[in-house]
Amino acid sequence: ILGGYEARPHLKPFMASLQLDGQHVCGGFLVAEQWVLSAAHCTEETGDKLFQVLLGAHSLTEQEPHKRLYRVRAQFPHPGSNKHNNKDDLLLLQLEEKAELNADVQVLPFQREDRDVAPDTVCEVAGWGITSHSGRRPDRLQQVERPVISRDVCNHRTRHDGTITNNMMCTDSRRKDTCKGDSGGPLVCGGVAEGVVTAGSRVCGNYKKPAIYTRLAPYAAWIDGVMASADG
């Protein structure tokens, strides 16, 4: 997160850190007791290794009462996701067991009504992604508020030049922005997850390249279908 600030500890109890060998790679959030939602591109450099999912955390290193690392039983990237673009950039992770819910571990509902968030709506995004252009990695969860910008503005030829589909949305990226490692985290507007930070590498903090999110409403059926099928 660039230009943001340290979140109030454990006030975002839905936040997940997707880790490999103890290293934070991507964000995510608890979408059901045994399921975390993130971005498909987050598996780009993992080979066939499965993530571990840290829940209940504020600091990535310090001991905290409800912090717990969960093994992943299975990972389900959206079938439409591919490494050439940002389309269908969603990943569902089934935890080895149901997460133990408590003050620091809670599910976050996602938007099911397929209607664009109005431009200028201020949403918030949190993550353990880099906080400076030099690549400084924070130990504690950061957050920033960002206004939604219209798809037309985001698709202008000087911005993302027509690549933003109806299944994507954008926020202003002037100075305050998501960045490397924030991918997979939720864009929360009015207490509901409206989008997931895309994981394509993009320049951060430059107003000419707004942040891009995968909208969740268009994927409600896919999310419900995977969770129902795999839960048995």
Ligand SMILES: NC(=O)c1cc2c(NC(=O)[C@@]34C[C@@H]5C[C@@H](C[C@@](N)(C5)C3)C4)cccc2[nH]1
């Ligand atoms: N979403 C953004 O704003 C944003 C992302 C981003 C980025 N790249 C990533 O964050 C990942 C995401 C996953 C896991 C890791 C390897 C990778 N290939 C796939 C790319 C790191 C690099 C530079 C600027 C960036 N900006």
